[in-house]
Amino acid sequence: MLSTDRSSQNSGHRYLPQIESSDATLSPNQQLLPLTAKVNSDDNLEIGGCEIKRLVEQYGSPLYVLDETTLRTACKQYRDGFAHYYGGESQVIYASKAWSCLAVCSIINSEGLGFDVVSGGEIYTALQAGVESQNLYFHGNNKSRSELELAVTTGCQIIVDNWLELKTLTTIAQESSTQPVKILLRLTPGIECHTHEYIRTGHLDSKFGFDPNQIEQVYAFVSNQPTLECLGIHAHIGSQIFERQPHQDVADVLVKWLKPAQDYGLPMTTLNVGGGLGICYTESDDPPSITEWVKAVSEAVETACNHHQISLPKLIAEPGRSLIGSACVTAYTVGSDKEVPEIRKYITVDGGMSDNPRPITYESVYRSLIANKMSAVLTETVTVAGKHCESGDVLIKDAALPKTEPGDILVVMTTGAYNYSMASNYNRIGRPAAILVNEGEANLIIERETYENLLERDRLPERLINSTNTPN
Ligand code: LLP
Numbered sequence: 175m176l177s178t179d180r181s182s183q184n185s186g187h188r189y190l191p192q193i194e195s196s197d198a199t200l201s202p203n204q205q206l207l208p209l210t211a212k213v214n215s216d217d218n219l220e221i222g223g224c225e226i227k228r229l230v231e232q233y234g235s236p237l238y239v240l241d242e243t244t245l246r247t248a249c250k251q252y253r254d255g256f257a258h259y260y261g262g263e264s265q266v267i268y269a270s271k272a273w274s275c276l277a278v279c280s281i282i283n284s285e286g287l288g289f290d291v292v293s294g295g296e297i298y299t300a301l302q303a304g305v306e307s308q309n310l311y312f313h314g315n316n317k318s319r320s321e322l323e324l325a326v327t328t329g330c331q332i333i334v335d336n337w338l339e340l341k342t343l344t345t346i347a348q349e350s351s352t353q354p355v356k357i358l359l360r361l362t363p364g365i366e367c368h369t370h371e372y373i374r375t376g377h378l379d380s381k382f383g384f385d386p387n388q389i390e391q392v393y394a395f396v397s398n399q400p401t402l403e404c405l406g407i408h409a410h411i412g413s414q415i416f417e418r419q420p421h422q423d424v425a426d427v428l429v430k431w432l433k434p435a436q437d438y439g440l441p442m443t444t445l446n447v448g449g450g451l452g453i454c455y456t457e458s459d460d461p462p463s464i465t466e467w468v469k470a471v472s473e474a475v476e477t478a479c480n481h482h483q484i485s486l487p488k489l490i491a492e493p494g495r496s497l498i499g500s501a502c503v504t505a506y507t508v509g510s511d512k513e514v515p516e517i518r519k520y521i522t523v524d525g526g527m528s529d530n531p532r533p534i535t536y537e538s539v540y541r542s543l544i545a546n547k548m549s550a551v552l553t554e555t556v557t558v559a560g561k562h563c564e565s566g567d568v569l570i571k572d573a574a575l576p577k578t579e580p581g582d583i584l585v586v587m588t589t590g591a592y593n594y595s596m597a598s599n600y601n602r603i604g605r606p607a608a609i610l611v612n613e614g615e616a617n618l619i620i621e622r623e624t625y626e627n628l629l630e631r632d633r634l635p636e637r638l639i640n641s642t643n644t645p646n
Pocket of ligand 1: 313410449536592
């Protein structure tokens with residue numbers, strides 16, 4: 175059992191930035207709670223001027239609560255950072271796999287960012303949200319022909335991953351009225367980084383991108399295709415990365431690979447260094463700020479360009495997690511508990527691995543608090559379990575919490591990235607609603623899935639209707 179109070183647990187933490195010291199130098203990716211978090215006079219957590227408990231009463235539980243200010247601040251820090259530190263043209267594109275829905279795309283579009291999309295569904299969502307197709311960059315290691323046709327006809331830029339795709343795209347481009355088709359080439363940079371093996375992509379043994387040994391063959395092929403306009407190259411080394419060096423290395427490697435393209439007459443002017451900047455999920459995580467990361471990458475590209483004597487390319491970065499991760503929390507309602515003597519105490523919430531599959535998939539660690547008892551002393555160490563029929567459905571091991579009762583609102587922090595987008599209907603549990611909060615206003619941006627929604631695409635063949643339970 176813990177006998178620490180919240181303030182001591184929080185010393186050096188950034189649970190409540192505004193209450194503690196409002197440290198303006200901290201970037202959203204360095205905070206556990208959204209920037210607008212505060213405790214009101216009823217000892218309740220508010221985000222975006224809205225009390226979490228009241229949101230749950232109104233919109234149900236569990237509930238994703240997305241803070242517009244935090245999301246916009248992160249966009250601005252990336253955008254302003256590149257404008258300040260990079261001498262050439264730059265573009266920040268949001269990796270929409272982190273959370274793709276109309277409201278998120280619309281906010282990020284209004285901040286002037288482009289979009290990394292990886293499926294027909296993500297293209298469609300971004301277009302419906304009003305994003306212009308020239309700001310869409312289409313990724314993926316096995317794009318279907320129909321997805322490629324959609325990308326070509328709508329005018330997206332395509333980040334070509336492999337030979338099959340390159341050849342299919344050449345055929346589509348030849349038959350298309352929208353020519354030339356703008357492409358970038360994805361290369362595997364052979365750079366290791368320290369993150370979970372499932373979210374590492376830049377090492378040589380990766381399913382993504384052309385092998386660098388084939389680079390000249392690819393350049394030769396592309397230079398013979400008048401219907402393709404090759405704008406540049408791309409690499410992405412992985413996700414949730416705290417070191418600066420791997421991205422500096424990738425910048426260097428990519429610049430080096432731009433140079434031989436000139437020998438093939440390819441006017442390549444764009445360099446995309448991918449995403450991957452990490453965020454704080456716990457108080458001991460220590461990622462660089464968005465601005466520090468942007469500075470490091472910009473300087474690395476400029477240094478490499480000077481070294482290889484090429485002019486500064488258009489520089490693209492495609493962050494996902496660091497744009498939206500800390501802008502959202504998930505509010506759950508506490509239900510049953512179980513004390514296993516001498517071992518642990520479980521408390522159970524009304525969601526779990528279906529709304530946040532990251533703990534069970536990557537052993538990701540999260541922090542939580544009780545939103546309706548913000549100043550209560552942390553007296554317990556409990557395991558926060560989900561409600562799914564699966565022992566591994568645990569959201570947080572050893573969470574430091576005050577004594578909880580059924581009906582308390584447990585908030586899990588930093589759930590903006592890869593939570594809603596990876597959510598499922600496991601156990602036929604509908605995905606939660608999502609609410610956008612800003613300056614005291616709350617807007618429903620994703621409806622809660624109902625039982626009817628769960629059956630919407632089920633079809634019952636005629637011969638099964640009224641069939642009796644007759645054994646063979
Ligand atoms: N660009 C490419 C080509 C990517 O594959 C990714 C992420 C990003 C950009 C954005 O990376 P970020 O800035 O968000 O780190 N589901 C995993 C993360 C998978 C990341 C996939 N690619 C998780 O929940 O940790």
